[in-house]
Amino acid sequence: MQAVKHVGMVCGLCGDVRAVYRSPYSGKAYCRGCFIEAFEKRVVRTISAYRMFRRDDRIAVAVSGGKDSLALLNVLAKIERGYPEAKLFAVTVDEGIEGYRTEAVENAVKFAARLDVPIHVVSFEELYGITLTEMMARPEITRLGLQPCSVCGPLRRKAINYAAKKLGATVVATAHTLDDIVQTYMVKVFRGELGFADVGLRYDGPAIPRVSPFRLSPEREVVLYAFLCGIPFQSYACPNAVKSMRDPIRTFLTAYEERHPGSLYSALRSFERVKTIQNKRLVFCESCGEPASRSICRSCEILASLAR
Numbered sequence: 289m290q291a292v293k294h295v296g297m298v299c300g301l302c303g304d305v306r307a308v309y310r311s312p313y314s315g316k317a318y319c320r321g322c323f324i325e326a327f328e329k330r331v332v333r334t335i336s337a338y339r340m341f342r343r344d345d346r347i348a349v350a351v352s353g354g355k356d357s358l359a360l361l362n363v364l365a366k367i368e369r370g371y372p373e374a375k376l377f378a379v380t381v382d383e384g385i386e387g388y389r390t391e392a393v394e395n396a397v398k399f400a401a402r403l404d405v406p407i408h409v410v411s412f413e414e415l416y417g418i419t420l421t422e423m424m425a426r427p428e429i430t431r432l433g434l435q436p437c438s439v440c441g442p443l444r445r446k447a448i449n450y451a452a453k454k455l456g457a458t459v460v461a462t463a464h465t466l467d468d469i470v471q472t473y474m475v476k477v478f479r480g481e482l483g484f485a486d487v488g489l490r491y492d493g494p495a496i497p498r499v500s501p502f503r504l505s506p507e508r509e510v511v512l513y514a515f516l517c518g519i520p521f522q523s524y525a526c527p528n529a530v531k532s533m534r535d536p537i538r539t540f541l542t543a544y545e546e547r548h549p550g551s552l553y554s555a556l557r558s559f560e561r562v563k564t565i566q567n568k569r570l571v572f573c574e575s576c577g578e579p580a581s582r583s584i585c586r587s588c589e590i591l592a593s594l595a596r
C-alpha cells in the first residue's frame with residue numbers, strides 16, 4: 289500500500305487537518321489516531337454484542353501471517369491487557385504452499401514476538417504426512433474434483449482446532465472480516481448449506497467454538513488499520529486464491545459495495561435473520577466431532593480418500 293496522503297480533510301472527531309480516511313458509511317473523516325481508536329472500539333463492541341469471549345477464556349488466534357490476522361492479533365493483544373484472567377496465544381498453519389507460506393509464517397512469528405504473544409506453528413506435513421502442494425498432485429484429489437482452497441480450507445481448520453485443543457484453548461478467534469463473512473454466507477447459498485451453521489459466532493457443542501471479532505469490520509478498514517499500525521504486508525498472494533469458488537463472489541460483492549456502500553452490512557443482517565428463522569441445529573461430524581454440514585465433514589472425507 290502507498291503512503292497515506294493527507295488531502296486537506298479535517299478529522300471529524302479531533303479537528304486534526306491530517307485526516308487519512310473518510311468513511312463511506314457516515315461521511316465522517318478520521319485522522320490516524322482517531323481511526324485506530326474507533327476501529328478498536330468497534331471490535332470491542334462486536335465481541336460484546338455477539339458474546340464472543342468469556343473473561344477467563346484461553347483464546348487461540350488463528351494467524352495466517354497475512355495483514356488481517358496480524359491486525360486481529362494486534363487488537364486482541366491490546367484488549368487482553370484489560371482481562372488478566374484471559375490467555376492469548378497464536379496458532380499458525382504451514383500448509384506447505386511453495387513460494388508463498390514461508391514468508392507468511394516468518395511474518396507471523398516475528399509479529400507475535402513483537403507483541404509478546406506465544407505462537408505455535410503446525411504444518412500439514414507434520415499432521416497429515418503430506419503438504420498441500422503434494423496433495424493436489426494426487427489422483428484421489430483429482431477424482432474428488434476439488435480445487436486447492438476446497439482442500440486447504442477444511443484441513444487448515446482441522447489443523448487449527450487440533451493445535452488449539454492441544455494447547456487447552458476454549459475458543460478460536462479468526463480474522464474473517466465483514467466481507468469474508470458475507471462471502472461465506474453466499475458460498476453456502478450456492479452450496480445449498482445456508483442455515484446449518486452460523487459463520488463466526490460462538491456455539492455450544494463438543495468442538496471448540498470459533499468467533500470472528502472483525503465480523504462488523506469491512507476489509508478496507510482492516511487493511512487501513514494494519515497499514516496505520518505498521519503491520520507487515522505479504523509480498524505475494526497465495527497462487528491458488530484465483531481458483532477458489534469464493535473468488536468470483538468476492539469480485540462481485542466488492543464491486544457492489546463500492547457502488548452501494550453499506551450493502552455488506554445489509555446482507556449480513558439478512559443472513560442473520562435467515563439463520564434465526566431456520567433455527568437448524570448444528571451438526572457435528574461423526575468422525576472428528578467438528579461442526580459440519582453433513583454427517584462426515586469435508587476434511588475427514590479428504591483424509592479418508594488419501595488413506596485408501
Ligand code: SF4
Pocket residue numbers: 383385436437438440441526527528529532
Ligand atoms: Fe489455502 Fe486457498 Fe487460502 Fe491459498 S487461498 S491459503 S490454498 S485457502
Ligand code: ZN
Pocket residue numbers: 299300301302303304318319320321322323
Ligand atoms: Zn482525530
Ligand code: ZN
Pocket residue numbers: 573574575576577578584585586587588589
Ligand atoms: Zn470430520
